[in-house]
Amino acid sequence: MTMRHVILGAGPAGLAALASIRRNDAGARITLVSGEPGLPYSRMALPYYVNGDLPSRHLYPHPALWYRQPGVELRWGEPGEALDVERREVTLAGGERLPFDRLLVATGSRAQLREAPGIHLPQVQLLWTLGDARRLRRRANGASEVVIWGAGMIAFMTAKALLTAGRRVHFICRAEYLLRRSLDQEAAFLLEGALEQAGAVLHRGLNLAEIRSGPGRRCRVLLTDGSELPADLVVVALGVAPNLDWLDDAPVQRRQGLLVNERLETSAAGIFAAGDVAEVRDCVTGESGVPALWSVATDQGRVAGLNMTGATLVCDPALRSNTMVFHDYVVATLGCPLVRENTRVYRRLDRERRVYRCLVLSGGRLVGAILAGDVSQVGFLRSVIRRGAVLTDPEGLLGTPPLPGGVRP
Numbered sequence: 001m002t003m004r005h006v007i008l009g010a011g012p013a014g015l016a017a018l019a020s021i022r023r024n025d026a027g028a029r030i031t032l033v034s035g036e037p038g039l040p041y042s043r044m045a046l047p048y049y050v051n052g053d054l055p056s057r058h059l060y061p062h063p064a065l066w067y068r069q070p071g072v073e074l075r076w077g078e079p080g081e082a083l084d085v086e087r088r089e090v091t092l093a094g095g096e097r098l099p100f101d102r103l104l105v106a107t108g109s110r111a112q113l114r115e116a117p118g119i120h121l122p123q124v125q126l127l128w129t130l131g132d133a134r135r136l137r138r139r140a141n142g143a144s145e146v147v148i149w150g151a152g153m154i155a156f157m158t159a160k161a162l163l164t165a166g167r168r169v170h171f172i173c174r175a176e177y178l179l180r181r182s183l184d185q186e187a188a189f190l191l192e193g194a195l196e197q198a199g200a201v202l203h204r205g206l207n208l209a210e211i212r213s214g215p216g217r218r219c220r221v222l223l224t225d226g227s228e229l230p231a232d233l234v235v236v237a238l239g240v241a242p243n244l245d246w247l248d249d250a251p252v253q254r255r256q257g258l259l260v261n262e263r264l265e266t267s268a269a270g271i272f273a274a275g276d277v278a279e280v281r282d283c284v285t286g287e288s289g290v291p292a293l294w295s296v297a298t299d300q301g302r303v304a305g306l307n308m309t310g311a312t313l314v315c316d317p318a319l320r321s322n323t324m325v326f327h328d329y330v331v332a333t334l335g336c337p338l339v340r341e342n343t344r345v346y347r348r349l350d351r352e353r354r355v356y357r358c359l360v361l362s363g364g365r366l367v368g369a370i371l372a373g374d375v376s377q378v379g380f381l382r383s384v385i386r387r388g389a390v391l392t393d394p395e396g397l398l399g400t401p402p403l404p405g406g407v408r409p
Contacts, residue, residue, distance in 0.1 A: 003028045005308055006090055006098050008080045009106030009243075010034035011043065012294050013275030013301035015061065017104050020305025022069060028309065030072045031098055033090075035079030035107070035243075036129060039064060044294055046133040050140065050161035059130065079243075080107065083250040085268045102270050102308040105247070105258060106301060109240035109276040109292060111154065118211030123219045124234045127158045136161070136235070143232035144168065147221045149208045150237035151178045156324055158237050163198040163326075170229050171202045172221075178202065182322055182333050186349060186356055187372045193354070194329040203229075242277045242290060255279055257290040262314045264304040272308060274300035283317040284335045284367045284385065291318040319386060323375065329354070332375040335385045336360065337368035348398040357398050364390045 048054035111128035151173035257279035275297035360368035
């Protein structure tokens with residue numbers, strides 16, 4: 001019997017699933033659905049497209065020919081609108097119904113847009129989709145003053161796109177430092193130093209109050225302390241949320257994301273989830289959550305695709321990992337790098353070289369790490385966290401590469 005597979009979403013999880021299904025069942029019928037028009041692109045490459053470093057043709061992980069495989073059908077520009085679990089059908093936005101034997105929900109995330117006075121002015125933009133990137137690239141031409149509302153990963157990505165020579169970028173940061181959910185204060189200040197050298201200005205402990213039209217194409221951004229910033233462009237970078245609203249009426253269990261088992265199957269048999277919509281167990285804490293990471297999404301898509309063809313693979317718990325690169329400065333985080341209850345922290349800072357290491361241990365085991373300025377040992381530390389190894393000499397691990405110190409399984 002020929003299996004009918006429907007994959008909703010053409011991001012890293014959806015594309016990895018498509019490749020897995022084709023490798024494991026060459027006779028399968030696969031329908032790949034993307035809510036956006038055109039070929040699937042790499043979201044991580046968008047900042048380099050906006051700043052002109054990357055030609056548009058390099059945004060696409062696969063050429064059009066890659067999708068023209070026997071048994072593969074494409075649907076671009078029509079997202080899923082409803083799921084009928086009993087009938088085993090997905091209804092697209094245009095009204096078409098797609099029957100399936102196995103379904104993968106990999107619809108990713110959407111950028112959050114918080115309401116504020118003036119938020120819908122033409123100078124206000126997002127950077128999440130390729131359409132956003134194209135609009136932002138056009139708007140950024142000739143812009144000398146840019147305001148970014150937000151201080152997380154999306155804000156950092158936006159800064160990479162817009163901090164070019166001669167342009168001043170203002171961060172509106174409610175916290176006392178940038179990327180506070182990923183970095184400690186020391187690492188954040190090191191990364192902020194690289195941003196400030198390139199023209200960034202951080203407004204810490206403040207929030208956006210209002211955006212007003214200004215003279216010509218400019219606008220004025222009012223902050224909660226009463227100060228005002230002139231801007232040619234305002235970018236909202238307040239994080240993302242899973243694309244799950246279309247499943248509100250479907251009988252599939254969810255919390256932050258769709259609840260899945262170790263095989264990435266949801267509470268509805270034959271329906272799988274991967275990527276930014278899947279709620280999975282964390283490798284370090286054991287708690288469930290939505291990691292929203294490219295590497296995790298790719299691995300989940302691969303495993304989900306194989307299991308859709310009848311395999312019984314178990315997906316490893318998610319290990320959170322981020323690498324932030326700005327010009328020549330790199331900061332990497334692993335696991336849970338911020339101080340928690342019952343943890344012990346080891347730190348070393350070389351101010352002259354701008355190299356910083358922070359190791360977070362719980363019960364003698366490494367549960368998180370931050371590396372700034374030198375990330376050459378990320379792979380080693382990742383394996384230590386995965387193995388749950390006991391560190392016999394944590395102080396030694398703070399040394400310069402190669403990392404000394406004992407590791408006991």
